[in-house]
Amino acid sequence: DTGVSQNPRHKITKRGQNVTFRCDPISEHNRLYWYRQTLGQGPEFLTYFQNEAQLEKSRLLSDRFSAERPKGSFSTLEIQRTEQGDSAMYLCASSQPRGRGTGASYEQYFGPGTRLTVT
Amino acid sequence: DAKTTQPNSMESNEEEPVHLPCNHSTISGTDYIHWYRQLPSQGPEYVIHGLTSNVNNRMASLAIAEDRKSSTLILHRATLRDAAVYYCILKDSGGSNYKLTFGKGTLLTVNP
Numbered sequence: 001d002t003g004v005s006q007n008p009r010h011k012i013t014k015r016g017q018n019v020t021f022r023c024d025p026i027s028e029h030n031r032l033y034w035y036r037q038t039l040g041q042g043p044e045f046l047t048y049f050q051n052e053a054q055l056e057k058s059r060l061l062s063d064r065f066s067a068e069r070p071k072g073s074f075s076t077l078e079i080q081r082t083e084q085g086d087s088a089m090y091l092c093a094s095s096q097p098r099g100r101g102t103g104a105s106y107e108q109y110f111g112p113g114t115r116l117t118v119t
Numbered sequence: 120d121a122k123t124t125q126p127n128s129m130e131s132n133e134e135e136p137v138h139l140p141c142n143h144s145t146i147s148g149t150d151y152i153h154w155y156r157q158l159p160s161q162g163p164e165y166v167i168h169g170l171t172s173n174v175n176n177r178m179a180s181l182a183i184a185e186d187r188k189s190s191t192l193i194l195h196r197a198t199l200r201d202a203a204v205y206y207c208i209l210k211d212s213g214g215s216n217y218k219l220t221f222g223k224g225t226l227l228t229v230n231p
Contacts, residue, residue, distance in 0.1 A: 004162075031217070033218060033219075035219075040223070041221075041223065042206055042221025042222055042223055042224055043163065043219070043221050044221070045218040045219065045220065048218060056218070091162050091163070093163075093219075095217070096217075106217070107153070107165035107168065108163075108165065108219060109165070110162030110163045110164065111162050112161060112162050113161075113162050
């Protein structure tokens with residue numbers, strides 16, 4: 001088990017460009033979460049998947065944001081027409097081993113994050 | 120999700136115990152109490168969680184008040200590696216999302 005990985009770790013882009021981030025969760029986890037964190041704040045929930053189904057999206061996730069999790073494995077988060085306000089750390093987390101029931105007690109395992117800077 | 124209140128910052132000395140408080144006066148009967156911490160330049164890391172009884176693991180202990188309106192995360196011997204932001208989070212077991220709702224947490228400084 002190598003934990004949750006995210007790529008790239010850092011991304012600098014110009015305003016108006018599109019960017020895509022990738023998250024590889026712990027392989028036996030069927031839930032995957034995306035969060036966003038700005039300086040001095042705690043992470044904020046963006047969206048989550050159970051297997052390949054995207055089950056909830058935060059109102060923070062505007063139409064310029066899209067997330068996918070094909071085949072219930074890795075996930076991508078794309079931001080179109082980036083704005084300076086999109087500059088943040090984007091965190092991915094996974095939880096809930098497959099074959100076990102749902103429950104609020106399962107911990108989430110976070111990746112190191114992708115730091116996005118929009119100039 | 121019910122809200123939690125934590126001090127903005129706390130300071131400790133190395134090898135001394137640290138008690139990090141959290142108030143959650145509006146906690147419901149189905150809410151688990153979770154603690155995560157975030158070291159500099161890293162993603163959050165799970166520390167411990169509990170429902171009603173006190174809990175111990177290799178990282179910390181969690182003391183839950185009898186009325187569940189407050190809890191305390193206890194680091195028995197702080198090390199420099201424990202310097203981090205500590206988040207107290209309530210997770211509703213009655214729902215199905217189980218997203219984490221972070222506040223600003225407590226910034227713990229450990230002095231050598």
